[in-house]
Amino acid sequence: MLQDAIQVLDKIQxxxxxxxxxxxxxxxxxxxxxxxxxxxxxxIVRLGMNNRDYEHEANLSRLWSxxxxxxxxxxxxxxxxxxxxxxxxxxxxxxESSSISRIIDFANTLLEEVHGLFPDL
Numbered sequence: 001m002l003q004d005a006i007q008v009l010d011k012i013q014x015x016x017x018x019x020x021x022x023x024x025x026x027x028x029x030x031x032x033x034x035x036x037x038x039x040x041x042x043x044i045v046r047l048g049m050n051n052r053d054y055e056h057e058a059n060l061s062r063l064w065s066x067x068x069x070x071x072x073x074x075x076x077x078x079x080x081x082x083x084x085x086x087x088x089x090x091x092x093x094x095x096e097s098s099s100i101s102r103i104i105d106f107a108n109t110l111l112e113e114v115h116g117l118f119p120d121l
Contacts, residue, residue: 003045005100008107009038012114029070030082030114033063034107037085041103044095054092061089078113081106 012034040056068082085106088094094102 005041005103005107006038006045008104008111009034009041012107012111013038026070026074029063030067030078030110033060033067033082033085036060036063037089037103041100049096052095057089057092057095061086064089075113078110081110081113 013031037060040053040060044052064082064086068079068086071078071082085103088102088106
């Protein structure tokens with residue numbers, strides 16, 4: 001399941017890399033949140049759930065909150081999804097093996113929305 005989350009986050013990174021230069025600032029904010037989330041999930045895959053870093057999770061919450069703020073006036077759906085991810089990482093009880101599917105679902109939805117916002121990707 002964690003590997004599936006990483007694969008979807010990779011697809012989001014690829015899509016964001018193609019976003020037109022006019023939206024580079026917003027794209028870079030989401031790209032940072034996606035990258036940091038992918039790195040952290042990779043760490044959990046390697047070291048196991050017993051090696052969680054709650055401070056890192058709090059930082060992920062802040063990054064996703066920043067991403068939501070960047071898209072607040074541009075795309076309401078992306079804003080909502082980024083807010084959901086921020087809330088997810090803010091809850092120390094949220095990350096369990098069974099909750100990884102929530103990350104995958106979120107990432108797939110965000111990928112679709114990014115493609116909808118930039119159909120030429």
